[in-house]
Amino acid sequence: TFFWCQVDVDSATQPDGQRLTAPGGQYQACARAVVRMRLLGLALLASCVESQDGIILARVTLFDQWFRRTEHTRAHTSRHTDGKAGPDAPEAWTVRSKRDVVRGELIYNKAKRVRRGTTVQGNVSVVIKGVGRHDVAHSSNRGGSLLYLELMFMEALRDQPGIPPLLGAWFETDGSLTYVVKDVGQPIGGGQGGHTTSLSKAFKKRATETPLQLARSLLACFQSWASVGFLLDDFRANQFTMDAQGQIYLVDGPKALTDSVLGVHVVNTYHKTKHQIENGVHECQRDADCPATVPQHSCPVASLGVRKLDEEAARCEPGSVGAPEARGKCMEETCERLSEKTHVWDVANRPWLLPFIADKATGPAKSFLLRLIAFASEEDPDKRPDFGELLRRVDGFVKARSRRRRLSNS
Known part of the structure; x- marks a missing residue:
């Protein structure tokens, strides 16, 4: 049995175009019930889809239900959300209103306004982001634009390694x-432009004391988003953070490749590719x-060992080498396309990523990481490993080393 109803914010119609009505507040309750059923249906669809792309797309569709309805309510009716997430917000969100957080110091205010803060319940440390002073038209919060894409990135990849937990929005x-x-x-x-990256004391300490664990956390973070069609071309160390347990997070949303499932979704839904x-x-x-990708990712100057800080092209620090396909690579009369393996190359050829960790490691761990870097630096993407293969090799090495230690102590 199916119940059909096309729900607007304030009206519903039958297939013949006649308006559905109900006395008092009964219609509003009915409309909310229909919305919940649609969301439940999409959730069930996600649970039935075996492919990773299918699960992610179903999550994004659920998120879009909230985003488009809330945006419509704000823009086209006499109502406004007044800092509330609304009843259609994802169930995982624990911050449902601006009153659920206490805003603290302003730490950034350009493309985005970024503040520190705490939750009212539990006093959890949070970061609060919104439209920055450079966006006077507030265009970055519209569907398919900057803030929307960051929200989509975190909601689609919720609970994956290296993805900051999204607590709520309004x-x-x-x-x-x-x-x-x-x-x-x-x-x-920190550091950008062509200057050498200055790594934090905490990161250096982890690289020295637990290099394999740090390398694994770094690779797992990249795998979460690179394997589903995201690419970070504005590539700097201050876009990554590390928590007290040594877990690495990407805190500045990457861009979607236009041929990825998420890229296609945004184009089809919002007709934007910016x-x-x-x-x-x-x-x-x-x-x-x-x-080629942008200079700070493709490294056209630094890759040649040239350091010219006064030139726009010199956006990578000395020692950085861009992936062949990021610089532009023609193979059999077709350009190599960007993929997860582009970032596999990146983690092996940025001085502040795997090379730095390998430099701090000693003994067999150092030799292993150097072999891993060489494996990840294969020129041909078809022969280059993906992040899953790199993680399997790290886990295999750690397991074998632990076994040898147990045997030697027995």
Whole structure:
């Protein structure tokens, strides 16, 4: 048996176009029930889909139900959300209103406004983000734009390693979007432009004392988002944090590749590609015919060992090497496309990532990490491992080492 109802914010219609009515507040209760049934149906669909892409897409669809309904309520009716998430917000959100947090110091205010804060219940440290002073038109909070994509990134990948827990979001009375994430530690380092990255004392300590655990946390973080079609081209150490347990998090949302399941969803839903990375098929005769990513990711200057801080192209620190496909690589008259394996190359060829950890390691752990870096630096993406393979190798090495230690102590 099916119950059909097309729900607007204030009305519903039957298939013949006649308006459905109900006395008093009964219709509103009915409308909310229908919405809950639709969300439940999508949740059940997600639980039945075996592929990772299917599960992620179902989560995003649930999130879009909330985002589009809340945005519609704010923009097209006499109501406003007044800092409340609303009844359609994802169940995992524990912050349901701006009154659930206490706002603290302002720590950044450009493209986004970022504050520290705490939750009213439990006094949990959080980070509160919203529209920054550079966005006078508040365009970054609309569907398919900057803040929307960051929310989508965290909601779609909820509970995955290296993804900051999204605690809640709402639209302010002026129409701007605000969201709250759990505080996941301090940046692992700083520096940009072409300057050498300055890594934090805590990161250096972990790399020295537990290099394999730190390497695994780093690889698991990258796997969570790179394996589903996200790519971080604005690549800096201060976009990653480390908590007290040594877990690495990406705290600045990456961009979706246009050919990924999420990229296609955003284009089909909101008809926007501004905050995505084009990744279509390109014919070529030479490498120069192929598109490169932005200089701070493709490293066209630093890869040649040249340091020219006054040039726009010199955006990577000395020693950084961009992946061949990020610089533009023509293979059999077709440009190599970006993928998860592009970031596999990156973690092995940025001085502040795996090379730094390997440098701090000693003995067999150091030799193993150097072999892992060489494996991840394969020029041909088809021969290069993915993050799952790298993690299996780390786990296998740690397990074998533990077994040898037990035998030697017996």
